[in-house]
Amino acid sequence: MKGMLELIVGDPQADRAVPPTGLTARLTVFVAGVMAFLAVFALAISLTTGRQAAIWADELAQSATLRLPADPEMADDLLLSAVEVLETTPGVARVRVLSSDEQQALLEPWFGPDLPLDSLPVPQLVEVVADDDGYDIDGLRARLTAQVPGAVLDDHTAWREPLVAAASRVRLIGWAVIVLIGATIAAMITLAAQASLAANQQVIRVLRLVGAKDVYIARAFVRRYTLRAGLGAIVGTVIGVAGVQLLPSDDQVGSILMGVGFDGAAWLWPILIPLLSAVVAFLATRAAAFRTLKEMT
Amino acid sequence: MIELDNVSYGYGDTTLFSQLSLTLAPGSFHFLTGPSGAGKTTLLRLCYADLRASAGKVRLFGQDAAVLDRDAVAMARRRIGVVHQDCQFLDHLNIAENIALPLTVSDRANEAAGNLQELLDWVGLAPQSGQRPPELSGGERQRAALARAVIVSPEVIIADEPTGNVDWEMSQRLLSLLVELNKMGKTILIATHDLAMIRSMKSDVSARVLRLKDGQLTQAGAEL
Incomplete structure (x- = not known):
């Protein structure tokens, strides 16, 4: 937590110690944005499916049909x-x-x-x-x-169970997609950070010669990639949420799209996407930086 | 301060030197001479833990360099100012930022303002403070490297051919700066192949002159 706070506050002098890397920076922001955009949709589908499954289960569980000869x-x-x-x-x-x-x-x-x-x-x-x-x-x-x-009493169990099971699976797949997106962000950031560290070997050598500890060198890279991933994810999330809002509502298309979107407290989930992206980037860059710095000894 | 005790160093099947001993006492002034390729730079790098000895012990401020972790090496380097032959600057920073780098990496950037201006004046680089390293002449770069080496007020200053790329007048000026630092109590070790320069300084400083040749470190004599 302290590390994250230090990251947000930052140290302009330390940031300047590592030269800017234009293409890697833009690619990091772009990929983080795309991943956040996809995460918004995965989240929307997952939450909507879960919500719908609960509604169906409640509705069907409360009613039964009696059929008379x-x-x-x-x-x-x-x-x-x-x-x-x-x-x-x-x-x-x-x-x-x-x-x-x-x-x-x-x-x-x-x-x-x-x-x-x-x-x-x-x-x-x-x-x-x-x-x-x-x-x-x-x-x-x-x-x-x-x-x-x-007389035959049908409590809709035959209908309800596969329906709820199917909805649960869709919801599970949605969460799995979000986890995969998080893993992809981590992998991408790791590769970008490693490439950046390798490209800056001479800079790292000079910093070490003047007494820089690994944590100081790592901090410059970690801050850079964390902020890039966070920024990209904010842009991607905003566009993703706007996209979800543009989807037709359930009363326009019946139950085919089930009114995909966020409802009530579920609106907090998209807000978490940039935050989680930044945390994933922080951890991935930190691990990559310390590993690479150790190898450079 | 820095002690090399029966140190050997080699790479592959080649042994550069073996069973070499050297002690840098506080406040001492050493010149290290020898032909090109004798291992002067390697010996200096052992002194600031940039290389690890193949055998023997290197002690930095009483600690065995072989067992220091990376953080401990960084802490030791904050007590040693190094002037590299090729200066080793960060080209994306200006000269003032490069000189302040040892303070910046020690999270002491707030101390830089006063020290920096004083140092820039001392090495005569105040007008060039906003320029980037590639825009400076060889002599200016060497002076900037010296300023960077002393900004954290280290106990030991190690200089590798500090006058290698400058004219006679500039080399005398740089050496005067180092003598001045020695008089302030700093321990100085200078590697150079320029015997004329050493001779010119003999009257100004009580220096021990060592010669590294054929893997042996000896006290220089008659040639001086």
Whole structure:
């Protein structure tokens, strides 16, 4: 922490001891900027997927669908029994019988808008919404089996688990991409710092001859690369965040892009990207500098 | 201050010198002479731990140079001012910044202002302080190198052919500066092949003249 503070405050005299390296400096800023830009998108996708997975999981976990047999003679009795069972089950907050129009809307993608629902044996659907405590699904199934023969209670587990698993994997991949981006920044900075140290061997020799310790020499390089990486990352992050903001929102494109972006406290994450880039650059340059200085002995 | 005890140095199968001993006592003045290639520069580099002896012991201020880590070597070098034959400047810095470099690297840059102006006047380089090393003449560079060597007020000053690239008048001026430093209590070791210059200084300073030839270090005699 003390080292980082010293870096920020800096020592202009020490900085001047090492000559500026134009191309390496520009490349470092550019690569750090590009990596930060990519990190913003990886972060946005990861956070959005996580958020969406949580929403889906909550929504699906709280609701279930009861399907009653399509028997025109017993339909009303079965529905009455089912509603009675459901309404007397602890943990069930709401029971809603889907109307004909709603059922027709559900079938429309497969059978078209002109389906004569009244003349077809279509099972009656009932939406069951749990309260915060939830209900005993196995107990409810047992009661329904006994009192409403042929009724099937679907708690959406078959849908929910693969959906949440897929979302979790996408989120994990997003974080892995961010880690890879961090590793790439570290590798790039290490190479640039090593090249710069090698190009400045004579300067380092003179500094040592006049009594410079390794930490003094390293500090000039570390400060330079840390600030370059931080600056590049700030520019890349700003452009990346602007790019994310330009993406269409979920109400414009449905759920395909899921409204990729940052929400609430998640806005803190992009702010961390330049900071983390600078920390990665600090550690990478410091390690490279001390290693190279040791080899130059 | 600096002591070489039965020191040998070589590279590959070549031995430059062996079992060589030298003691630089506080306040002493030594000239080191010898033909080109005899190993004068190598001997000097051993004295400021820029090289490690193949055998024997080099002691810097009482410490065995062989066991000093890089930081300890840096600390020892802050007590030794070195005037290199080729001056060894940083060409992207101006002369004032180059002269102040030993203070800068010791995190004592705030001490530079007063010392620096005094030194620039002392070596007659105040008008050239803003120029970069390649813009200076050989003599000016040598004087700047001397100023850099003394800015931290080191206990020992080692100069490698400090008059090699300058005319007679300038060489006399540089040597006068070194004699002046010796009178201030500094220990001086100068490597030179210029015997005429040594002769010219004999009346000004009580110096010990050593000759390095064929791997042997001897007291110079009749030729002086």
